[in-house]
Amino acid sequence: MTHEDLTIIDPKMRAQGVDVFYGDKQAINNVSIDVGTDLVTAFIGPSGCGKSTFLRSLNRMNDTVASAKVTGRIELDGEDIYAPSMDVVQLRARVGMVFQKPNPFPKSIYDNVGYGPRIHGLAPSKADLDVIVERALVRAGLWDEVKDRLLESGTALSGGQQQRLCIARAIAVDPEVILMDEPCSALDPIATAKIEELIHELRGKFAIVIVTHNMQQAARVSQRTAFFHLGTLVEYGKTTDIFTNPKQERTKDYITGRYG
Amino acid sequence: MTFNAAALLLLIAGLALIGWIAGRQRSNLLAGRAGTKLHSRPQYHGWYVALWLFAPAAMFLAVWSSVSPGLITNEVLTDEAAQSLPSFGFERGAILSDARSVALGRQDAVRLPAAAPLVQPYADAAHKYAWIGIAAMLALALAGGLYAFTRIKPDFRARTRVERTVMAFLLLASLVAILTTFGIVLSLLFESIRFFQLVSPMELLFGTNWAPQSGAPVDDTFGGIPLFWGTVLIGAIIAMIVAIPIGMMTAVYLTQYAAPVVRRWVKPMLEILAGVPTVVYGYFAALTVAPALREFAVMLGIPNASTESALAAGIVMGVMIIPFVSSMADDSINAVPQAMRDGSLALGATPNETIRQVLIPAALPGVMGGILLAVSRAIGETMIVVMAAGLSANLTANPFASVTTVTAQIVKLLTGDQEFDSAKTLAAFALGLVLFVVTLLLNIAALRIVKKYREAYE
Secondary structure, rough: OOOOOOOOOEEEEEEEEEEEEEEOOEEEEEEEEOOOOEEEEEEEOEEEEOHHHHHOOOOOOHOOOOOOEEEEEEEEOEEEOOOOOOOHHHHHHHEEEEEEOOOOOOEEEHHHHHHHHHHHHOOHHHHHHHHHHHHHHHHHOOOOHOOOOOEEHHOOHHHHHHHHHHHHHHOOOOOOOOEEOOOOOOOOOOHEEEEHHHHHHEOOOEEEEEEEOOHHHHHHHEEEEEEEEEOEEEEEHHHHHHHHHHOOOHHHHHHHHOOH | OOOOOHHHHHHHHHHHHHHHHHHHHHHHHHHHHHOOOOOHHHHHHHHHHHHHHHHHHHHHHHHHHHHHHHHHHHHOOOOHHHHOOOOOOOHHHHHHHHHHHOOOOOOOOEEEEEEHHHHHHHHHHHHHHHHHHHHHHHHHHHHHHHHHHHHHHOOOOHHHHEEEEEEEEHHHHHHHHHHHHHHHHHHHHHHHHHHHHHOOHHHHHHHHOEEEEHOOOOOOEEOOOOHHHHHHHHHHHHHHHHHHHHHHHHHHHHHHHOOOHHHHHHHHHHHHHOOOHHHHHHHHHHHHHHHHHHHHHHHHOOOOOOOHHHHHHHHHHHHHHHHHHHHHHHHHHHOOHHHHHHHHHOOOOOHHHHHHHHHHHHHHHHHHHHHHHHHHHHOOOOOOHHHHOOOOOOOOOOOOOOOHHHHHHHHHOOOOOOOOOOOHHHHHHHHHHHHHHHHHHHHHHHHHHHHHHHHHHH
């Protein structure tokens, strides 16, 4: 672990000594990391290195896996998210998530975006909800494409549009952190470029953590990069440093494509 | 010498085995001699010969078994001794059959004296046709076998042909069920047409007075509406009010909340419920539920509460249907991708909100299909209604009253001494036809819905 040149004052999320187990198998081993408020943080590493597992422990989505167990401490604004007093529903409203494959609900575009605000009671009236839905779609860069067909099914959109709909759905509840689990791996290059552009625009409004297989993507969209290997955090630093001047031999090997 | 189909079948099976071995050997031999590789492996050549030996001969055997008795009888009738037979009718048939039984060794002596002179001609004819049949069959088998045998060459595509034949057999097997269905429909249809010659279809479908016991077709006694209403009340209303909520809640619990251990026990137990014979449900309905409901109704102050009630039959039928609804709903909910559930939970929805707002709407088409299948089963169910719902055709919405259903009336019309050409008996077939058409339509609708929904996620 090398943290010397990394200064994140007042991190949005902080993980300390986190282990994740699936049954007897340890998937994450003693990971400590700080996620900055105004930054895009990328998790890279070969398949099976645990980066997605770690991401899913940041909003307790691992709770849905019966055999998963998380130890160590993960904080959001200094508050332990695994403490008994933490309401997981509140946590997930504050830490949103976008998945690998676009997963719009089989509902209308409007209802997809309105789903979160409705269940959290953010919109007292239909007019309020209209405003929230429009704002989320505008921020997700989808408004112009769908404003005339908000009542059509979300599943009728193209893959890239579906993924932006899922991003709109996540930001409609006004989260503080957005976790993205390989959001472009099921998309073509043009749709990928649009999502990357969107990440640029969302930076500063939300703390963003993105897991990616694509190192060029990590280099393009992130300011901090964490390299995971075999369940451990090998190196974490400024993206420019990781890609131009990695301190660890394993990072260098991975960046230069020697394995993984 | 008699014509024993089973023994002959064994004989040609034995020949086919020899053909199999010979074909296999020959293909190996030819390949070795020519020094080339076989297109198909030796056993395919063996199968090819065996099939050519067996299939035509077996088909001939089947045809011959059905036509040869007729040929034998014709032959006997040309005999002088047959000229003194009574011209037509029951007696003539009895004499012929008596002579045949003795000739074929099924009984020791004739019972009817007139049959005695016919025994010898019968035995001769049977002997003759048995030999003709066996000779023709063997000739066919050998011809088929030889034809196939001579076609064996190293580059002969035996495998393709064998596989095509196997496919044809499989197709034939699957046609059996379809043809049976056609047969059932036709037999229902013919009897129904006879009924509709006596009674107008409009009366059956829209009449409101059901009193077929009066015998000969009198105006306005075959009105089916009370039966249809009773069927709908019990099978589609009361049973579904019980089965849909309980089945859905069971499915939601089992798919979303139950620990694996609980699921492992509860699911098989539900399936056992589906396997209980319906007559057992009938006992339960008639002996336990119906009296209890009557007490309850009397307590409520309902004067005309009957020991046989729509409610008792409907509730028990609903219980019977629960496993159908729950297992279809279970499948549909499980077929909703995990990603949907994750997407909802990641937005901060509770499991309850996720189930109500994402999973069930997404699973709804499949659930609807399951419910339609359950309805079609419920309206075709017989034993429970016969035992618990009663047989009086009342057109009433009072669930404590006795009503009757289509199936219960069919049973009533067909039990006891019957003449098969009275309107009363024929009405059973017409009712069966109506029931068949309705359940068929329900099943088609259900399968279409389920299929459409499956496509949406694949």
